[in-house]
Amino acid sequence: MANTSARHLPPDLYFYMLVGSADNLLGLPLNSWALMLIVSGKSSLVQSELLTLNLLVMENMCSMWYFFSFVTIFCRLHSLQLMLKFYHAMSVVGRALFQCHVCVDRYLAVLHPTVFLRYKQIKYRGACLAAGWLLIICCGLMHVFLPEGTALFYIVALLFLVPTLLTELFCSVSIVRVLRRPGPGQKEKEGNRQKKRAVNIICMVLVMLVFNVVPFILMPFLENLIKVELTTIAFTLSTVGSSVQALLFLSRAGKLPC
Known part of the structure; x- marks a missing residue:
């Protein structure tokens, strides 16, 4: 992201500041609220929401870093x-x-x-999360030392x-296919409210991930066609939706009307 004076901000930086500010001003308080509810809850809640907890911590870190980026x-x-x-990499x-x-x-x-019940133990989840944070830090360091715009980058x-995108796509489609099947003794046209809600949530999260990462996937192919600084725009789009997981948790916790 290029540094410049306030009088000569390029359009991509205006886009970064306006869109990112709107998203993070909404996401930071919601993520903090959800994070506080999880941390102040029972140990069983912390264990069941361990993945959400780590995601909210990362979202809050990114929101604070975003405002510092100004x-x-x-x-x-x-x-x-x-x-x-x-x-940015983180x-x-x-x-x-x-x-x-x-x-x-x-x-x-x-x-x-059966596999889920075994994996649900805190030692397995903790190991996976530790490996995830290590990978995030390594990617951040690689972005620091790899020049942007190069083929290696x-x-x-x-x-x-x-x-990552293909894995989530496969898992989401598999879950939706199972949830859309009628249960035992249930007619095909009978609506199952909880299943429909679960399908809608999965689809929403999948669409959000696609919206976040596809610009980076397409960026190498579009930069030669469009004479616009796409790196900043791609990073901006990657921050959109920072409050989604917080809203989903608050809804599960009964803190929201919907």
């Missing part, structure tokens, strides 16, 4: 630029990874309940984002 837009401090690059990779993790968790619960991004 400093780097108007300053030319090299250290701040490196920190901003680390934040926000993109972290959100995609944890959302995929949540989707795989639901996939196991619906299609492989795009290859690394594609090698992570494409498998």
